[in-house]
Amino acid sequence: MEAVIAIVGLLFVLFVAAGVFVTVKAVQAAKRGVDRGMAQARRTVEDTSLRARRLTQPGVAGELAQLRLSLRTSMRATQDVLHAGAADDASLKEALGLFERLSAHGHELDDELKRLEREPDRGSVAARLPELRERLERITHSAESLRWAARDRARQFADDDLAALNEQIDMEAGALRHWSKEPLEDRIKASGEAPGSAHAAGTAEGGTSRSGASGPASAAGSADGTAGGEAVRKPWGPVEDETPAITARDPRTQPSYPWQKAPRTERTT
Numbered sequence: 001m002e003a004v005i006a007i008v009g010l011l012f013v014l015f016v017a018a019g020v021f022v023t024v025k026a027v028q029a030a031k032r033g034v035d036r037g038m039a040q041a042r043r044t045v046e047d048t049s050l051r052a053r054r055l056t057q058p059g060v061a062g063e064l065a066q067l068r069l070s071l072r073t074s075m076r077a078t079q080d081v082l083h084a085g086a087a088d089d090a091s092l093k094e095a096l097g098l099f100e101r102l103s104a105h106g107h108e109l110d111d112e113l114k115r116l117e118r119e120p121d122r123g124s125v126a127a128r129l130p131e132l133r134e135r136l137e138r139i140t141h142s143a144e145s146l147r148w149a150a151r152d153r154a155r156q157f158a159d160d161d162l163a164a165l166n167e168q169i170d171m172e173a174g175a176l177r178h179w180s181k182e183p184l185e186d187r188i189k190a191s192g193e194a195p196g197s198a199h200a201a202g203t204a205e206g207g208t209s210r211s212g213a214s215g216p217a218s219a220a221g222s223a224d225g226t227a228g229g230e231a232v233r234k235p236w237g238p239v240e241d242e243t244p245a246i247t248a249r250d251p252r253t254q255p256s257y258p259w260q261k262a263p264r265t266e267r268t269t
Helices: 002-056 060-086 092-117 122-176 184-212 215-232
Strands: none
Touching (some): 002 060
């Protein structure tokens, strides 16, 4: 009884632990989904505000908004291309590592541009704009190099696959079109000559065998044919010249015994 209670308690603990584990995983997945949704919404709001600021605020504020928007757009496009290609091409993992290092410099530049947006001294910010623009160009140029290289690699693989597929299709199409191109008259003539030649060969062999056979051989052949015919076709009624299966004994050849009388012989006058 105690063993049964222990087993039931152990099963209950296992069920509770499994339920807790599943619940924690579900909560974590829901939290990640919520975080991704909030991050996407935040990025959308920031991009929209940057576009509006670029159009509505001329001068230094508009220039800073333009730099941030260009940086974010280029880095996001490169990240999407590399992550999409890494799922099918393992060689892009190294490119992803390089992009992560480049992203660190991009985030640093974006944070600096964001701080400069709140800077009240517009003169100092305007003096730093050429340097910031140069850093932005270097970062975006590297990001574009990775992005276009990944796109060219994917397109090259697709072109090679398409070329190999075209070659296989051409070979298969040629095999499907490979039929006999011999004229119809020649094929009919060849099919007509085959039975005639076989008949002539059979006639020649028959004549040779008939001319070369001797009398006794012919008789033996006919006898064999008769025997073969009898073996195949049996008579339905009794045959007159057929030898009986049991023959009568000859009295002269029968054995004599002491108790038997000698047979009488008839006298003729």
